[in-house]
Amino acid sequence: MSPIELRPVRSGADDDAPEHRERLLRRMWRVLEGRRALDLSVLLISGCTALLTVLGLVMVLSSSSVEAIGTGGGSYALFLRQTAWAVAGVAALLVFSRLPVRVLKAMAWPAFGVAVILLALVAFSPLGVTVGGNRNWLGIGGFRMQPSEAAKLALALWAAAVLERKHRLVTQVRHALIPVLPGGLLLLGLVMAGSDLGTAIILAIVLATVLYVAGTHWGVFLTFLALSVLGILALTLLAPHRMVRVQAWMGDCSDATDPCFQPAHGMYALASGGWWGAGLGQSRQKWSYIPEAENDFIFTILGEELGLVGTLVVLLAYLGLAIGIYRVAAGTTSTFIRLSTWGILAWLVGQAAVNIAMVSGIIPVVGVPLPFISYGGSALTLSLSAVGIVLAFARHERRRAVQPDARPQADEPDTDPLPVIPTPALQEPR
Structure with missing residues (x-):
């Protein structure tokens, strides 16, 4: 007598599982690509920008207080300046977000000049x-x-x-x-x-x-x-001073005068933060170990005081900002909007990546601030202005989505979408 072979009974739900997964993946990609309403894009961009800006003000206050007292300006001196620039930047954001696309396009050549x-x-x-x-x-x-x-x-x-x-x-x-x-x-x-x-x-x-x-x-x-x-x-x-930075990036520090003193103590700050950090205002490395800690190396002070969790929050905020800006770029048929949005995305997120790689020791010190977080009025105001321009693009596309039959304006041609950014080919299930 041959042994009885037991086979599992396949249900209809199991047969439909691949189709359900494919539908779910297709919906997720459409949400990411911006094929649906752009309200999610505006929410991501606005929320992540607000989070990074507020967190930047808090960290500027914490990281600059020691040196500000040493210069006789008071512990709140740099924080108050940065707050004033943040208010000006938010005002610029609101103004740019209400401008028509034709005005932004007309500003391109004068701005370049x-x-x-x-x-x-x-x-x-x-x-x-x-x-x-x-x-x-x-x-x-x-x-x-x-x-x-x-x-x-x-x-x-x-x-x-x-x-x-x-x-x-x-x-x-x-x-x-x-x-x-x-x-x-x-x-x-x-x-x-x-x-x-x-x-x-x-x-x-x-x-x-x-x-x-x-x-x-x-x-x-x-x-x-x-x-x-x-x-x-x-x-x-x-440039001898740049070669010194490269050599410092490849070597070890021996005394406080070495050029790798600042990045080395930045690494100490990140390493000593642990999971949850030492607490706001409790950084040790900002006590003259990291010169001008509120500038390019502010991410290390953030990691020391808020820990790995705080740094991950910052990384997720930049990721959310990147997704929101990408959705605006992917959801438009205007070449000007698409290229401008990609340029702003490369600027803000690319600069954040360079700064974090720099303070983490992945690349040599090149001296770029962390967008929205590092101290600096010009950088903060222009970054917020760029976000306002992206929000203006999102508002323009949302208006076109609500009125799909509206004819494009003469100075805003309805151009063909650019085919250079590949996307996964997701086919409808048969």
Whole structure:
């Protein structure tokens, strides 16, 4: 007698499981891609921006109090300044979020021209101010600003406006090359004239992202990447103070005068935070171990006081901001909106990634602030203004979604979507 073979009975629900999973995946991708209402995008962008800004004010107060007392300005001096800039930035956000797309597009060329003039004044006029070895400040009387922060936003808008006019010709080398590449290299050159390598890297990331998303000729894209990499390597090798940073990144600290003293103590701060941190205001490394802890290395103070949980909250906030901005870019048929949004996304999230990698010891110190969190009025105001522009784009797309039969305005052509960002091909179940 042969043994009885027992086989499991398959239910109809098991047969439908792959189809249910495919439907769920398709719905999740549509939510991420922005195919549904853009209210989620606005909520993500606004909520994550507010969280990062408030957290930044708290950490500026905590990290700057010691040095502020030492300079005789009072423990709240830098915090009050940053709060004033935050109020100005929120006002700018609200103003930009209400502007029509045609106005934002019309601002692209003037903004680029103003950025070039201001950067030239910083590099070649007595108005330029050198701080920390970088000549990237413009001083007029008692007022100082960083034109390089405005250049990031101007580059994103200007490159998008130019490439939109050539969106059917960007695969040709001549049209993809002029004037975007010379204009971008002009901004990079003016920034590097002030020895600000960190800002130059961020500008290169913004321009490379816009060129890629626009689907420019691969030769132009690779040429720009090669020129950027070679330029960064040359400027690093030819500058003794940058080579010192690279050597410090690869070596060990022996005394308090070593150039790796600041990043080493930044690592100590992150390591000593543990899971939950030492508590707000309880950092030890901010007591002159990390110079100007409220600036580029503020993430290390945050990790020491709020622990791994606090750093993960910040990372999730940047991830939520990236998803919200991506949804706006993916849900539009306007080339200008798509390219501008991708440029702003590359700026804010790319700069955050560079800063966190820098203070974590993954890359050498390049000197870029953490968006929304580091101390700095120019950076905070321009970052909030960029968020306002993205919200204006989201409002524009939501209005078009409510009125799908509305004809596009003459200066806002309903262009074909760009096919350069691949998405998974999810087919309807048969």
